[in-house]
Amino acid sequence: xxxxxxxxxxxxxxxxxxxxxxxxxxxxxxxxxxxxxxxxxxxxxxxxxxxxxxxxxxxxxxxxxxxxxxxxxxxxxxxxxxxxxxxxxxxxxxxxxxxxxxxxxxxxxxxxxxxxxxxxxxxxxxxxxxxxxxxxxxxxxxxxxxxxxxxxxxxxxxxxxxxxxxxxxxxxxxxxxxxxxxxxxxxxxxxxxxxxxxxxxxxxxxxxxxxxxxxxxxxxxxxxxxxxxxxxxxxxxxxxxxxxxxxxxxxxxxxxxxxxxxxxxxxxxxxxxxxxxxxxxxxxxxxxxxxxxxxxxxxxxxxxxxxxxxxxxxxxxx
Numbered sequence: 637x638x639x640x641x642x643x644x645x646x647x648x649x650x651x652x653x654x655x656x657x658x659x660x661x662x663x664x665x666x667x668x669x670x671x672x673x674x675x676x677x678x679x680x681x682x683x684x685x686x687x688x689x690x691x692x693x694x695x696x697x698x699x700x701x702x703x704x705x706x707x708x709x710x711x712x713x714x715x716x717x718x719x720x721x722x723x724x725x726x727x728x729x730x731x732x733x734x735x736x737x738x739x740x741x742x743x744x745x746x747x748x749x750x751x752x753x754x755x756x757x758x759x760x761x762x763x764x765x766x767x768x769x770x771x772x773x774x775x776x777x778x779x780x781x782x783x784x785x786x787x788x789x790x791x792x793x794x795x796x797x798x799x800x801x802x803x804x805x806x807x808x809x810x811x812x813x814x815x816x817x818x819x820x821x822x823x824x825x826x827x828x829x830x831x832x833x834x835x836x837x838x839x840x841x842x843x844x845x846x847x848x849x850x851x852x853x854x855x856x857x858x859x860x861x862x863x864x865x866x867x868x869x870x871x872x873x874x875x876x877x878x879x880x881x882x883x884x885x886x887x888x889x890x891x892x893x894x895x896x897x898x899x900x901x902x903x904x905x906x907x908x909x910x911x912x913x914x915x916x917x918x919x920x921x922x923x924x925x926x927x928x929x930x931x932x933x934x935x936x937x938x939x940x941x942x943x944x945x946x947x948x949x950x951x952x953x954x
């Protein structure tokens with residue numbers, strides 16, 4: 637009886653800890669955000685209603701930032717859940733982590749270490765998803781994509797808001813051509829990052845998903861109640877606006893009417909796209925569009941510094 641119980645326990649542990657032979661083994665870098673536990677649950681819990689099959693999180697590098705409270709105050713809690721509940725194994729550095737997995741997610745809530753981590757992952761040749769913010773500066777964003785292109789390593793970065801059903805419907809032309817769009821999201825500011833990199837990225841990602849690339853200038857102002865308002869002009873004459881607000885949403889004016897966009901549909905749609913990306917090696921978002929999003933947010937800070945002056949984007953990137 638005791639032998640039977642030992643065998644049963646060993647089998648149960650193997651089910652929890654190890655992926656199936658055909659599943660992608662994912663490694664996570666940075667355990668200081670709720671995304672790590674949410675993504676891991678979606679992938680590792682086959683009983684979950686929003687479960688996405690095909691991959692499991694099996695390994696991680698802890699990593700956090702000592703000068704950002706949202707990082708250092710939460711990393712222990714999230715690390716304990718990953719290791720204790722999901723059997724994720726910790727490794728001391730990115731180089732060792734890459735040897736144990738098939739694909740990597742950089743999840744640090746702080747964008748500043750992303751370039752350093754991306755460099756090490758790209759050298760390993762493993763496909764790489766980088767959570768928002770892509771990096772701590774626009775210059776680092778460009779460096780990451782340059783490195784990935786140079787080493788021919790697939791890379792993908794996006795907010796979960798991109799994959800809202802209503803937002804994707806507008807992008808796909810379901811309502812005819814998009815003539816104008818306004819989106820909103822919270823825009824909490826973290827002083828080590830450009831203002832919109834930290835949280836405004838969600839609403840800006842929705843805006844670009846609906847409008848598509850092609851923004852040529854940015855002008856920042858404020859709403860009547862003192863919140864951030866950023867107006868972008870597109871090369872075809874259209875205008876798109878991001879506003880700081882509570883919650884997530886927006887409106888797209890299309891050829892057939894006005895439609896709601898920018899809603900939050902949970903993390904599962906994003907996780908599904910990440911796994912498809914790891915399998916295919918093809919990002920669902922063009923590199924240049926992602927860089928244009930960060931150029932827009934960076935230009936919003938430049939406009940703020942110039943007392944609301946219109947800032948023209950340099951779209952001639954190599």
